[in-house]
Each structure stands twice: as structure tokens, then as C-alpha cells.
Amino acid sequence: xxxxxxxxxxxxxxxxxxxxxxxxxxxxxxxxxxxxxxxxxxxxxxxxxxxxxxxxxxxxxxxxxxxxxxxxxxxxxxxxxxxxxxxxxxxxxxxxxxxxxxxxxxxxxxxxxxxxxxxxxx
Amino acid sequence: xxxxxxxxxxxxxxxxxxxxxxxxxxxxxxxxxxxxxxxxxxxxxxxxxxxxxxxxxxxxxxxxxxxxxxxxxxxxxxxxxxxxxxxxxxxxxxxxxxxxxxxxxxxxxxxxx
Numbered sequence: 001x002x003x004x005x006x007x008x009x010x011x012x013x014x015x016x017x018x019x020x021x022x023x024x025x026x027x028x029x030x031x032x033x034x035x036x037x038x039x040x041x042x043x044x045x046x047x048x049x050x051x052x053x054x055x056x057x058x059x060x061x062x063x064x065x066x067x068x069x070x071x072x073x074x075x076x077x078x079x080x081x082x083x084x085x086x087x088x089x090x091x092x093x094x095x096x097x098x099x100x101x102x103x104x105x106x107x108x109x110x111x112x113x114x115x116x117x118x119x120x121x122x
Numbered sequence: 123x124x125x126x127x128x129x130x131x132x133x134x135x136x137x138x139x140x141x142x143x144x145x146x147x148x149x150x151x152x153x154x155x156x157x158x159x160x161x162x163x164x165x166x167x168x169x170x171x172x173x174x175x176x177x178x179x180x181x182x183x184x185x186x187x188x189x190x191x192x193x194x195x196x197x198x199x200x201x202x203x204x205x206x207x208x209x210x211x212x213x214x215x216x217x218x219x220x221x222x223x224x225x226x227x228x229x230x231x232x233x234x235x
Contacts, residue, residue, distance in 0.1 A: 035224075043225040045164075045172060045215055061223055095171055107219035108162040110183075112171035 002026040002111045004096045009116030012086055016120070020081040022027050022096030022113055030054070030074040033099035035109060038092035048094070051079060052104050063089070086120045093117050124149050128227035134235040138154050141203040143230045145216035150196045153220070160220035163192055163201045166229075167212045175214075176201070208234065 008020040022034070038049040049060045049070040058070050069082040079096060093115040100110035125148040135141040151160040159179035164172040174183045176192040189204045203210055207230055211234060216227045 037144055045166075045217075046222045047226070050222070059222055063191045100174070100177060105222075107222065107224045108160075108174065108177045108217065109164070109172070109224075110177075112173070115171055117145075 001099065004098065004111060004113035005098050006094065006113045006116040009094065009118045011119045011121065013122050014087055014120055016086050017082070017084045018086065018118060020083065020094055020096075020116055020118070022081075023080045024077045024079070024096075024098070027098065027111075029077040031102055032102065033103075033105060033107070034070075034072060034079040035097045035099060035107070036070065036079075037095045037097055037109065037112075039091075039095070039115075040092045043092075046092075049081065050099075050107070052054075054104075083118070086118075087109050091118060091120045123223060124151070124221050125136045126216060126218050126225045126227040128214075128216055128230050130230060131228065132168070132231040132233065135203075135206045136235045137208065138205050139160050141206050141210070141232055141234075143214055143216075143232075145194075145199040145201070145227055146219050147197045147220075149201075149221075151218045151220035152196050159195055159199070160218060161192075161199050162217045162219065163190075163216045164226075165210075165212045166215065166219065172215065202203040203232070206234070217219070 036051045051070045071081045095115045096113040097109040098111040100108040161179040162178040166172040180192040213229045
């Protein structure tokens with residue numbers, strides 16, 4: 001059974017930083033692109049970032065480019081999202097997702113974690 | 123970037139009746155190389171993460187009831203729930219994955235009439 005467990009969310013002041021983690025199990029982690037998708041309270045889904053199987057390619061939404069960094073540790077089956085210079089607009093539930101395409105850059109989201117809530121407020 | 127638009131924003135359907143959701147992309151998501159439409163559908167129930175229902179526009183994810191079906195090609199797509207059940211109350215999203223960034227529609231809330 002595929003499991004994705006996010007952690008690291010919480011309350012942070014504007015301008016602050018947080019590091020989210022997503023621990024994966026139940027599949028060959030190193031063979032899948034991974035993504036972060038976020039959802040502001042009461043709003044829709046927004047793709048945030050992706051990382052290739054070996055970490056050699058990373059891509060970001062324009063709204064987070066230069067502030068967020070995605071990374072992965074295939075030995076630990078974990079993907080991370082370092083978030084800096086946070087603003088109120090970053091308040092959301094952040095979901096870790098497994099790419100349905102495996103090593104191919106297909107990018108539909110086959111499995112989702114339960115999400116971790118990030119609240120940016122003073 | 124490709125923009126994805128769903129309609130309606132919400133709909134109320136009687137139990138056992140058909141529910142139909144439309145999804146339009148600002149550019150074609152049909153690949154001429156493999157003749158596949160890079161379009162997926164997700165269901166999100168309150169307090170839960172989204173769940174993949176359909177990919178390649180019409181391929182049901184294993185375990186998804188066959189009352190859910192996807193159709194369409196190019197820029198126009200449809201999700202149909204053939205006989206609405208109480209457990210289908212949710213928000214439904216379509217998503218294009220032809221181009222990066224992947225993009226979702228704004229969601230359609232399905233309720234019981």
C-alpha cells in the first residue's frame with residue numbers, strides 16, 4: 001500500500017521559513033517523480049513544485065520560484081519542501097503527491113498524502 | 123501556461139440521476155505522438171485529500187466505480203456520474219498534464235438535490 005506522510009507544517013510569521021517533509025513507503029520511491037500541491041482554505045488545488053526521480057530536475061510555480069526549494073533523499077524515501085520568505089498567500093494545506101508516470105514525466109497525481117497545514121500569520 | 127476551466131461551479135442532482143461536469147483547456151492536451159489526452163479527474167471529499175478517478179481522459183483508476191466515466195478530446199472533456207450515490211458528494215477537479223505547470227480547474231461541487 002502506498003503511503004505518503006507529510007510533516008513540518010505549522011504556524012509561522014510572515015517572512016519566516018518552514019521545511020516540509022514527506023515520507024514515502026509502499027512503492028519504489030526512486031522510480032517516481034514527486035510533487036507538492038497546495039490548497040488554500042476553501043480554495044482549489046494549485047501545483048507548487050516537482051522533482052525528478054534522481055533530483056536532477058526541479059521546477060516551480062511562478063508564485064514560489066526563488067523562495068521554495070524541493071529536494072529528495074532516495075535513501076530515506078523522503079521528499080522535502082524548503083519554504084522561505086513566507087507570506088499570507090502561502091497559507092494552505094500542502095500535499096505531497098506521487099506522479100502516475102513513474103520515471104516518465106507524465107504528471108498526473110496517482111497518490112496523495114493527507115496534507116500538512118501551513119499558516120502564515122503574525 | 124494552459125488554463126483549465128470547469129463548468130458549472132456547482133450542481134445539485136437527485137440520487138440515482140446523472141451528473142455531468144465539463145472541463146475545457148485553453149490549448150489542446152492531445153498528443154499526436156501517442157493519441158492520448160493528458161487530462162485527469164479527481165474527487166475530493168470534505169476533509170480528505172484528492173483522489174485520482176480518471177487519467178488519460180477516460181481510463182478509470184483501479185477501484186473506481188464504473189458509474190464514473192470520462193470522455194472528450196483536444197480541449198473539451200466531460201466527467202459523468204451515471205447514477206449519483208450519496209457517497210459521491212464531493213468537489214471534482216480536472217487537471218491537464220500536457221504541459222508544465224500542471225494545472226487544475228477551479229473545481230465543481232456536487233450535491234444531492
